[in-house]
Amino acid sequence: MVLAVGITEERDGGGAELTARQRTVLDAVLTLMVEQGGELTMTDIARRASCSKETLYKWFGDRDGVLSATVQWQASKVRAGNYDAQKLDAAALRESLINFAANWLTVISSSTSIALNRVAIGQAASGKSDLGGIVLANGRFAIGERLKPLLEAGRAAHLLTFDDAETAFRTFFGLVGRDVQIRLLLGDKVSFDRAEIGRDAARATDQFLTLFGSANTGPKIHVL
Amino acid sequence: MVLAVGITEERDGGGAELTARQRTVLDAVLTLMVEQGGELTMTDIARRASCSKETLYKWFGDRDGVLSATVQWQASKVRAGNYDAQKLDAAALRESLINFAANWLTVISSSTSIALNRVAIGQAASGKSDLGGIVLANGRFAIGERLKPLLEAGRAAHLLTFDDAETAFRTFFGLVGRDVQIRLLLGDKVSFDRAEIGRDAARATDQFLTLFGSANTGPKIHVL
DNA sequence: GCCGAACCGTAACGTACGGTACGGTTGATC
């Protein structure tokens, strides 16, 4: 729950201690990020959120605090439920993996995620207040921790074969994401509707099962 | 010689028309990007390059022009030779793929590439002067165009099976890059020495061959 | 040796923006 945020910074992680008003302010920051990219001034934020700059500074300390709180606020909204896999057979495993993949693709192709990652990357360049770490912890690493139990359940059920869950997950990550995220971050217009996401998720999952599935339980049809 | 800085951008691609002095200036910008991240002021650049700001503006128009010229200058240096594959057998194909993968991993994990991508992504957020497009064209898409002939030669030699070279390449891209690039861009310290790159390149290649290799020519040993 | 072009170093200008101060308003508490 509490996110360790580097050496300094020990803000709460989930936004649980934010007032409703503060949450609406941070939502305003989010929409502003999406609308005009990383270029948000404190004045912009104050105007959009209909609050005074003084209040912003009182609540969040400085501009960096506003950005940091916004990233964590968004992160706290993304958490999806874990898939606890009972009665896991090959079909259930495949379906769960496809769900994970589709979910992930939906997240990274959302305009909110793109804007947030851009801000965090821009910040990572200049070094202060580890937004990149927060985004990683709530994106890449969070999904890894949520997926690993499923992979290990698959292994326990003799549906998957691998030594290291982390390594297996990283391959899954690569098969699902491919070049999508970097292209989106660099401004490439990638059309990505629901149907396409579903197809990609299934393809990535079947490729993953080809690589890591036990001999007797490969995918039904290997779709290239 | 004079760089057009208009709406549409129709700059020359390679920096072939830059004078030696201009190239050293752009190299100074590159090292500055690496050293202090996206935060470079015109004064910084002028001081580091031992040139006057007036000259910078004369040569490149404005700050954006400097950044854009720098990105293209770096891009013009990255082009590596194509692999023309004669007498292609399974071993040669595998070796070429591993070379591609290792090369690519080396590039994306270099501090220059990271700095450049960060600048381009930051710019992509604000919209003006498509640095993201330039980086994509010289990174992701350039390597795609260089790899496809090899893939198609592999198919012609009945070593690979796929319908669409683009799709096959994107899977290869995902297997090679996995989460490396996004983690590096977000500031995660990923240790990545030459040995590790070699191992990753081989693993990704063997996974790719498992997925796309013809039945009779899989990888020697499937390394998970 | 003179001229002009190119360029360096630095100073100066204008503005945008982070951060602060302050008067006015709302709303809860008593």
Place this chain on the structure above:
DNA sequence: GATCAACCGTACCGTACGTTACGGTTCGGC
């Protein structure tokens, strides 16, 4: 209805930085 805290809107301040201007120096051509 008096009091007080929280907050809005706006004006204000200081500075950093993009951009321009200018005096001084180097250097090739004649």
